Amino acid sequence: VDTDDLDALIREFSRLGETHEIAGITGFSGDDESIYATVSKLCRHFNLPGPDPISIEQCHDKFAQRQLLSDSGIPIPAYRLAANMADVESSAAEIGLPVIVKPAVGSGSMGVRLCRDLDELAKHTTYMLGGQHKWRSSPRVLVEEFAEGPYYWADTMGDQIIGIGTADYGPPPHFVCRACTIPAPLTDDEHKRIADISLSCLRALGLGWGPAGIEFRWTNRGPVVIEVNPRLHGAPTPQLIELAWGIDLVTEHIKLAIGEETDLRRRHSHIAAARYLVADRDGVLERITRAGLKPSEPGVAEVKFxxxxxAPIIRKGDYRDWIGHVLVASPSHAQSEAILQRAVDSLHWSI
Known part of the structure; x- marks a missing residue:
């Protein structure tokens, strides 16, 4: 069934409902967040547990999301909405270079680029609005202040903070995540500031049901919200949370979707970390070897290509540049980082 066709989905679920009891509906696509908006409408139509469709659609549109957060006094980057080159250039002039230019509706850092001068601005705007970028909605771009500082994210379920992590990104102008760790090494005050703003975001956006992920940069004015995703963060974040605290967010989300009570209690406390394996050039992946890495290496939870x-490698400047990941967990940040580095050093590939 075409998942962009709500009426077709309703007909299919109605047909299934004639012979089966539908316990719940959920779904997610890494490169199409409109799926979750469709899920919310299906849940409402069939009177099943689910998020509010209006809240999900407002959050899905990053311009609408920005307006709601701003109206609630939540710290966000300066931003403008643009539909053509003239709009982009005037917005960049008002905000001041460098700026972030990205789709108003999108995910996975696709189409997101730091434009440091007028040439880069013109080139990326032409790419975005000239027919090369794949749009799932009317072409609109956000021009935003470049919020510089360490990256953090918070995972929530309902109105509860599950945990706060940190990540490192590759060099500009693209934003390709290279590594992440949860929990982030924060002071009690830093943790409280991020947690408080996270809960304020949920209230401002009407996200009181189900999972959400809030992304931040810690700038010279403190935590600034980059965006709020009204869904589970993509893999391997749920796996890291399970390694860190024994909370299976995927299972708990499914329990929520079928009307069962969730259990978000922590079973243990470890430091979980991931390193993404990122292609450094275009070409053909010739080989992959794991020299000296045992399948049962202590602390290594997963090595995945x-x-x-x-396989052909064509870099896109977003999450599609990942060719694999390594996940580890241990009782301390230093130990997890050491295990992670040993595991990564044992992997070799050529393009």
Whole structure:
């Protein structure tokens, strides 16, 4: 069934409902967040547990999201909405270079770029609005202040903070995540500031049901909200949370979707970390070797490649540049980082 066709989905679920009891509906696509908006409408139509469709759609539109957060006094980057080159150039002039230019509706850092001068601004705007970028809605871009500082994210379920993590990104102008750790090494005050703003975001956006992920940069004015995703963060974040605290967010989300009570209690406390394996050039992946890495290496939870040898590699400047990841967990930040580095050093590939 075409998941962009709500009426077709309603007909299919109605047909299934004639012979089965539908316990719940959920779903997620890493490169199309409109799926979750569709899910919310299906849940409402069939009177099943789910998020509020209006809240999900407002959050899905990053311009509408920005307006709601701003109206609630939540710290966000300066921003402007643009539909053509003239709008982009005037917005950049008002905000001041460098600026972030990105789709008003999108996910996975696709189309997100730091424009440091007028040439980069013109080139990326032409790419975005000239027919090369794949739009799932009317072409609109956000021009935003470049919020510089360490990156943090908060995972929530309902009105509860599950945990706060941190991540490192590759060099500009793109934003490709290279590594992440949860929990982030924060002071009690820093943790409280991020947690308080996270809960304020949920209230401002009407996200009182289900999972959400809030992303921040810690700038010279403190935590600034980059965006709020009204869904589970993509893999491997749920796996890291399970490694860190024994909370299976995927299972708890499903329990919520079928009307069962969730259990978000922490079973243990470890430091979980991931390193993404990122292609450094275009070409063909020739080989992958794991020299000296035992399958049962202590602290290593998973080594996963997303591509097979002989696969073509074409970098996009977003999450699609990942070719794999390594996940580890241990009782301390230093130990997890050491295990992670040993594991990554044992992996070799050539393009």
């Amino acid at each position: 997303y591509v097979e040898p002989k």
